[in-house]
Amino acid sequence: MVKTKRDFLSALKAFLVITVLTGMVYVFGVLGISQLCFPDQVNGRFQETGYGLMSTAVGQMDYRMDHLWGRPVDYQTIEQDGKIYVYGSLANDAYGSEETIQKQESLKAWIKENSLADSQTVPAELYTSSASGIDPEISLDCAMYQIPRLEQTTRIDARTLETIFKDHSSNVLANGPQEKTVNVIEVNLAIDDLIQFAD
Helix, strand or coil: CHHHHHHHHHHHHHHHHHHHHHHHHHHHHHHHHHHHHCHHHHCCCEEEECCEEEECCCCCCCCCCCCCCCCCCCEEEEEECCEEEEEECCCCCCCCCHHHHHHHHHHHHHHHHHCCCCCCCCCHHHCCCCCCCCCCEEEHHHHHHCHHHHHHHHCCCHHHHHHHHHHCEEEEECCCCEEEEEEHHHHHHHHHHHHHHHC
C-alpha cells in the first residue's frame, strides 16, 4: 500500500513537471522568442494601407491591369466575436478534377490574352493555386513576365519595376538552390504610391 502510494506520487510529480515544461515553458518560450525575433510574421504582417488594414502574408485576388498578378487564392473566411479569420483550403481539395482543370485553363487563356507577352509561355503559378491556397508571393521570373503589361498600364519603366520587385523579394529554399520570391501585395502598394505621386 505504501509502495503504491509512493509510486502514485512519483507519477503525479513527473506528470506535473512534464506538463509545466512542455505545456507552459516550451510554448511561452517559443512564443517569446518568436515575438522578439520575428514580430511581423507572428502577428500576421498587418499594415495600414489605402485599402484599410491589410496583411501582406495572405494572397489577394487582384487582376487589375495596372497591378502585379499573384497566384489564384483559394481560402475561406469565418467571422467570430466580431473578428474575421482566414484559413486556406486543403491542398488536395478537388485538385486535378475536371472542374479545377477547366478553371485553370480558362484563367491561363485570359492571362495570355491580357498579359501583352504573347511570345512567352504563361508561368504555371499564375493559373494554379499554391498548396496553402493563400500564398502572397510569386517567383521573380513570374513577376518579370508581367513587366510588358505593367510598363504599358502604369507608365513605370522596366528598370524601376525591376527595382520594386527586388526591394520586395526574399530568398526561399525550394528543392535545391535558393529561389527569389516577390511579395505581390507589397509590390502593388509600391506601384500605387508611384502612380499617385506621378498624378
